[in-house]
Amino acid sequence: MAHGTFRAGDLTAVIGDNAAHEQHRAGYNGVWSLTHRTEATNLFVPAVAGLNFEHIFDGERFDRDRTNTIFFEPRNARMTFRKISETEAELHQPPTPTFQLESWTRFRLVAPHYIDMTFRCIATQHVFTNGYIGLFWASYINAPDDKSMYFRHGKQWRQLCTQQHNDESTVRHVDDKLELRFHKEFPQCLMRNYSPLRYDESFYYGNFRNHVAIFMFDRSEGIRFTHSPSGGGTNAQAQTTNPAWDWQYLVPRYEVKREYSFRLRLAYRPRCSRDDIMQEVAEWRKTLK
Numbered sequence: 001m002a003h004g005t006f007r008a009g010d011l012t013a014v015i016g017d018n019a020a021h022e023q024h025r026a027g028y029n030g031v032w033s034l035t036h037r038t039e040a041t042n043l044f045v046p047a048v049a050g051l052n053f054e055h056i057f058d059g060e061r062f063d064r065d066r067t068n069t070i071f072f073e074p075r076n077a078r079m080t081f082r083k084i085s086e087t088e089a090e091l092h093q094p095p096t097p098t099f100q101l102e103s104w105t106r107f108r109l110v111a112p113h114y115i116d117m118t119f120r121c122i123a124t125q126h127v128f129t130n131g132y133i134g135l136f137w138a139s140y141i142n143a144p145d146d147k148s149m150y151f152r153h154g155k156q157w158r159q160l161c162t163q164q165h166n167d168e169s170t171v172r173h174v175d176d177k178l179e180l181r182f183h184k185e186f187p188q189c190l191m192r193n194y195s196p197l198r199y200d201e202s203f204y205y206g207n208f209r210n211h212v213a214i215f216m217f218d219r220s221e222g223i224r225f226t227h228s229p230s231g232g233g234t235n236a237q238a239q240t241t242n243p244a245w246d247w248q249y250l251v252p253r254y255e256v257k258r259e260y261s262f263r264l265r266l267a268y269r270p271r272c273s274r275d276d277i278m279q280e281v282a283e284w285r286k287t288l289k
Helices: 274-288
Strands: 003-008 010-017 029-034 052-057 080-085 090-093 101-110 114-123 132-137 149-153 156-160 170-173 194-199 203-208 213-216 221-229 244-251 260-271
Touching: 003 080, 003 090, 003 101, 010 101, 010 114, 029 052, 029 260, 114 132, 114 274, 149 194, 149 221, 156 194, 194 244, 213 244, 213 274, 260 274
Parallel strands: 170 194
Antiparallel strands: 003 010, 010 029, 052 132, 080 090, 090 101, 101 114, 114 260, 132 244, 149 156, 149 203, 170 221, 203 213, 213 260, 221 244
């Protein structure tokens, strides 16, 4: 089995590995589909996924033959799906061919409208040339009218809707001083193009029809937000592009055989006030202590 359907509260999710199945394309893992009791349309582009483990990078290794097997290693490397319960599943990826990174991603649906994700990884060999581990997740959103991501800086809300792919795409935390090294021939990509905007609270949200998707992180250290207006391709019926609401997790000085991890909560609920969004974040933070 490469995928399964899970339900809790108002949510129904299909979670799966990077295998193809019917309209779902090979290479895309995580949450293949997410619907709400009051919104039957998939939040994510049906052919691909959300909370999708997309890239492992060190700024040095890339596909000189343009096959993208290195750049998209989590898509191409073997991955297995395991159903734990009626509301929980885990994806396991053994050490990958290039970066020798082993990882486990656990998803759990929680009533009334949450998906909790825990990611763990271990570098099994000293192969990250520039000394850092770079990891990247993509969520391809299904032709929303508003392609923007919203987040906080100080006492203000900030809005990011990049004009084109790889254009000032990555937002760093106010205290993020990490400068990633890239080979001079490393291709242009979302993770190396920075927005002048900064965030100081580790969450962002986006609007989908009459609903809102809130992405909350258990830390700011190592977390960067990333946006593309067209990362999920085009939607011919809606005559628009599918944006990507993404994030990165960076480990600047890694150790072999040491486990690194972070937690994320996705709240997917009917539209609400920004005060209610802040309350969602605050309530989750209480459970992390």
